[in-house]
Amino acid sequence: MKEKTFNYTLRYYLFQMGRVKTLTIFSCLFGVLGFPLLCIGSNLINFSRDFDDVGVPMMIISYISMTCMALLSFITPIAVLKHLYTKTSADNILSLPLTATQRFIGDIGAILSSYCLPMLMSAVLSFAGESITVAVLDKKVWGADDNYYQYAFIAFFATLEFIALNTAITTCCGRMAEAILYPFAINIMLPLTIAFGGMIAYHECYGVYDSGNEILYSAVMSMSPFGLLFNGNSLVKMIMWGLIFSVIYFALAYFGYTKRLAQNIGKPFVFRHSYLITSTFVGLSFIVCYTWLSELAPFRGDNIPTTLLTIGIILLIMMLVMEVINYRKIHSLPKFSLHFASTLGGGLLICFLLLLSKGFGAGYYVPDVKKVETASLTGFYREEGWENGVTNNIEAIDETAISLVLEEQQLLIDNYDPDKYTDEQKYDGQLGYTIFNTSFSYTLKDGSQIWRNYSTDVTVPDLWERIFQTESYRLDRLTNINFFSSRLADEAEIRLVNRHSNKIYMTFIQEDLFESELYKALEADLKADIEYGRHDESSVGVLYIGLVSDYTKGLVQYDNFSRYTDIVIYESYTNTIEVLKKHGAVPTAEEATEDSVKGSEVFMLYRRKANGIDIAAEEVFGTENGSSAVFVTAEEFKDLTSKQVRYNKFDGDDEYVYYLVPKMWHYMQNASRQDIINALEKDGMGLDNYDFLEIGTNYGVYYINSMINTEYNDLCASIFESRTEFLYNETEIGVTITTR
Amino acid sequence: MIELKDITLDFDGNKVLDGVTMTVPDGRAFGLLGSNGAGKSTILRLLSGIYKTQGGTLTIDGEDVYDNVKLKEQICFINDETIQFTDYTLKGLKNYYKKFYRTFSEERFEKLHSILNLPMNKRLSTFSKGMKRQAVVICALACCTKYLFLDEAFDGLDPTMRIIVKNMMIDAMLDNGATIILSSHNLKEIQEFCDTAALLHNGKIVFCRELDTVMGNIRKVQTSFSTPACAEDFPEIEILHIENSGSVTNLIAKGSEEEIRAAVEKCNPKFVDIIPLTLDEIFIYEMEGLGYEGKNL
Structure with missing residues (x-):
């Protein structure tokens, strides 16, 4: 058969x-x-x-x-x-x-x-x-x-x-209990321990602390689902x-x-020492997590003994529970005691060694240019003569650009001052400098990634200028333009910002009228830049192309872009400048005069109650973000600017105060407003070389340089009420905002 | 042929089997006897390739059974539980065995099923304990394997069913030349069914012999002496138990009838009456000899 x-x-x-x-x-x-x-x-x-x-x-x-x-x-x-x-x-x-x-x-x-x-x-x-x-x-x-x-x-x-x-x-x-419990526990504890252990190690490394991403994104984190x-x-x-x-x-x-042997079924673990390994891992994991979450309390602060006692008690309870689950009793008191003591000591030692490691030199590590595939830099760029800078970024792919990014990182490390730089971007009124973030990310040729995020006040315009002239920077801009171009009709907004005689001019550019024209010109200019390389001419403006929501579209705020790119327009960008001129935008600083103002001006009206606290703007304007804008005609604008007062503190009797606020931060140039500084100093505020916005924030004198005299409140109110119907709908080509 | 040589196995430092040596020739019905925890089920699991030996050698037809598919095709093991099958119907259970045993005989199954007449499409969870056992046993017998290992095979069966199941197993032995090893606390069943048996205690073999030899070697003697007797009075034979009740002395002794009679008669008894023991009695007296008796526990 x-x-x-x-x-x-x-x-x-x-x-x-x-x-x-x-x-x-x-x-x-x-x-x-x-x-x-x-x-x-x-x-x-x-x-x-x-x-x-x-x-x-x-x-x-x-x-x-x-x-x-x-x-x-x-x-x-x-x-x-x-x-x-x-x-x-x-x-x-x-x-x-x-x-x-x-x-x-x-x-x-x-x-x-x-x-x-x-x-x-x-x-x-x-x-x-x-x-x-x-x-x-x-x-x-x-x-x-x-x-x-x-x-x-x-x-x-x-x-x-x-x-x-x-x-x-x-x-x-x-046993079933272990088969359910341990996969769940290890799945969670493994990445937590890796993440927190890494955080402890990187804790004191300049620039690395904020880069928890480096651990989270690392392969080792993928050890558990x-x-x-x-x-x-x-x-x-x-x-x-x-x-x-x-x-x-x-x-x-x-x-x-x-x-595995079937005769061991019924025991918690079928392999020898599995329990010892597992329970020790759980114990060590707890100590590492506790140490990080308690902000390194076992090693710092005033309550080290209390913290150690707390860790010891919790660990003891955990290990007792595991021992009883495993053996149904304390198997051997001396062995258990030894296990507990070694887990506690081992866990603390691991944390201590991690702290001592200082991230194994990560704080001073700058990758070798030969090892880097791509480098990304996002930092603060303040051009010569500009009081305020812009955040700029580059995705470097050519070796020159990568070297410049690495050079910038090395520069920040070399200038590290532990007493000065903290982890957060801030303005320090006492010390008189602004701290901002500069971020680096590298993809190495072996596929690994490195992130650094430095808080610093070091900005090197010259280095940035060199970066702007790299092929990577141009390509990056082109990539960005393509991205924004595809979404221009729906979500994007374009603004040209330039500067002349210490004034900032911002021009809205109506995208749907000449989007293809402008982009073609930009592409041509940027490509020419890539091909012909470097230029040493100065910039005539910065073109911001950003994505905005329907809600924020038309609002004159610096932060209403969800994503944007900024392109420095150089004198050699003839195609772009020609298009901008053709459509009434002011392409060069020299040409941006008050006479070039066309169409309606943008301004914001704010109301302030007599008690000195800003009320929510929506009570007046029906918006949520505390600021609002309407558009006025050129005539109205000229009329209102003539009614501005340069400096006015709020009096208790004022019921409404209106401001003419053409633009936020970057028009506030303290050098041009020495009169206000003098006035404030006279009032005993002891100010020197402060940014007005900060003054406004700190002392409740918002928009100090564009306040409408309170006797014209009725005029302001009537203008505003007449415009609420067509809020945001009046964007015109070549709308220019000027500061006075 | 099944051969175990000096098999040792320990669980967490406790020796479950300690130097177990025994041989089961082909075509035999072999009984495993022993106290609770003596290691009977463990031996069956070793023989089925579920457990792995730690010391000694275990061979079936000269081969190691652990992870040996060819050999395991010839082995069917039924443990003392049926709980794992409660979700099955009898039809499902039959298909389960049929799936894994190429020697499974549908014909034999139908024949056995026709005798017991169990419902085919009802879940085993609705069966009584005895019915579940019957269902599992007929499936195992239908596998037609050369070796059949049954742990507490008669557990839960009524007397009629015991006879029926026993006959089924005998048929299997006759038809296939199957070797059946069964463990049971019911010594009467072992006595009736098995030709060879091993007695285990604390993981050690107490004896492993043909039952005729076992039963022929231990006898109960009723006698009477003028003074109460003690074991030392009979140095020629091994006394497992001695009890004086008035003028009557009861002895349990190892040896042939002639040897025992000769030893007793040396002490001038008033009368000597020698009776063969049941397996139950042999079990009790053997275990008593090893210190395993009710009054000590």
Whole structure:
């Protein structure tokens, strides 16, 4: 008789699939209802509020389904691997004619098929759902940054890693309680310990402290799925790390699976010393986390003994609980005492050594230019003669630019003053300097990333000028222009800012009239710059292209861009200057005179109550952000400027005070307003060379240089009331704001 | 043939098996006897390849059974629990065994099932304890494996069912030449079914012999002397138990009838009556000899 072909692995796999049939059905159901509905629902809601009735229930169902799916990620492996920690199941399964390898393949195959396949299906459906809704609704939705289907793919790979880690840990466990508890605990504690341990090590490193990202984004954080989810790396990198660690864990799981002995089922752990290793890890992890979260209290501050006592007591309770769970009693008091003491001492020693390490020299580390693939610098640039600077950034990809970025970092490190620089950007009135942040990020050729964020008052215009002339900077600008160009019609706003005779001029440029023209000109000029290299001419202005919401569009605020790029317009940018001139914008400082003011002026009206506290502007203007603007005609503007008073402190009797506020911070030039400084000094405020905005903030004399004399309050009120109907709708080409 | 040589196994430092040596020839019905925790189930798990030996050698047909698929195809093990099957129907249970044993005989299953007439499509959780045991046993017998290891096979079966199941197992032995090892606390079942048995105590083999030899080697003697007797009065034979009740002395002694009679008659008894022991009695007296008796526990 012909012998039947028997594929035991396949048979075992099918048997396990049959056992978790119900769970598989649930996984498929929740997979379909989870991320795909989230994608469709969110797109519907984003597209139009009219779809809320459909979209919101979809979102609710998807959240519930995703929660159930998360629970199934625990339940499915526990169900499939039951024979690893239940004696009766072990008798059944282990007596079958199967090798450990065949069982392992069957088990893992069943878990992956029952849970991970539905997750993958969910991700694919999410992508399909999102694509279809975008295609059906509008292209606009597609451009959104939050493409939820990506989360579905990330969740899939995180789940894969979780299953691998869970299986690896479960192979060490001999009881169900441990098989449930430890995968969960280790999954959370592993990344927390890595993150907090890294933070302790980097704590005293200049520039590194704020760069917790460096730890969070590191590969080591991806050691657990929980860490992977918090890892902010790109989708590709997350997938890569998720896969690498999944393979490692599956290999460990296989090793544990084949080496474990069934006679140890019923014990908490099937391998010798597993309990010792696990409980010690939990103890050390607690000490590292406590140390960081208590702001290094075991080593600093006035209460070191109390802190150590607290740590000791909590650790003792934790270890007692683990000991009793493991042995049902204290197995051996001397051994337990030794274990406790060594864990406590070891944990504190680790923290101490981490502190002592000073980040292993990270505070002084500047990568070698040969090792750097790309470098990014975001910092403060203050041009010669400008009182206020701008935040600028560069994505350096050519070696010259990278070298300049590295040079800047080295310069900041060399000028580090621990007494002067703190972790936060601030203006220090006492010391008389402004601290700002300068950030660096590098992607090295080996794929690793480095972040630094320095608070400093060092700005090197010359270095920035050299950076502006690099190929990278030009390319970066081109990339940015392309990005903003694609969204110009809907969300972008363009402003040209230039300066002449100590005055700042800002011009709104109406994008929909000449967007293609301007961009073509800019591209041509920037490309020419790349091709022909360096120039030594001075800038004639800065063009800001930014994304604004419908709400903030037209508001004259420096911070109403959600994202922007700024392009320095040099004299050699003839194409751009020509276009700007053609459309009435003032391209050069010399030409920006009061006579060039066209159209309506922008100004803000503020009302202030007699008690001296600013009231919320919305009470008057119906807006929420405390500031508001209306547009006035050139005639009205000229009329109002003639009614301005240079300096006026609020009197208790004033019910309303109006300000003419053409622009925020960058028009405040203290050098030009020595009269006000003198006045304030006379009042005993002891001011010297202060920024007026700060003065305003500190002393309640906002917009001190553009106050409308209170006797014209009625005029201001009537203008404002007449304009509320067409707020923000009056942007004209060549609207220029001037300070007086 | 099954051979265990000097098998040792310890759980957390406690020796569960300590130098166990025994041989089970093919085609035998072998009984494992022993006190609770003696190591009977452990031996069955070792034989089924569930546990791995720590010391000594265990071979079946000359091969190590652990992780050995070819050998395990010829082994079917039924443990003393049925809880793991409660979600199954009898049909599902049959399919479970059929999936993994290429020798599974549908025909045999139908034959056995027709005798017991258990519901095919009801969950085992709705079955009584005895019905669950019957269901598992007929599936195991239908696997037609060369080796069948049953832990507490008759647990929960009523007397009629015991006979039926016993007959089924005998048929299996006759039809397939199967070797059956069963452990049981019910010594009567072992006595009726097995031809060879091993007695375990504290992980050690007390004896491993053919039952005829075991039962023929221990006898109960009722006799009477003029003065109460003690074990030292009979140096030629091994006395497992001696009890004087008035003028009557009861002895449990090892040896042939002739040896025992000769030893007793040397002491001039008023009468000698030699009765064969049941396996239950042998178990009790052997265990008593090892200090395992009710009054000591």
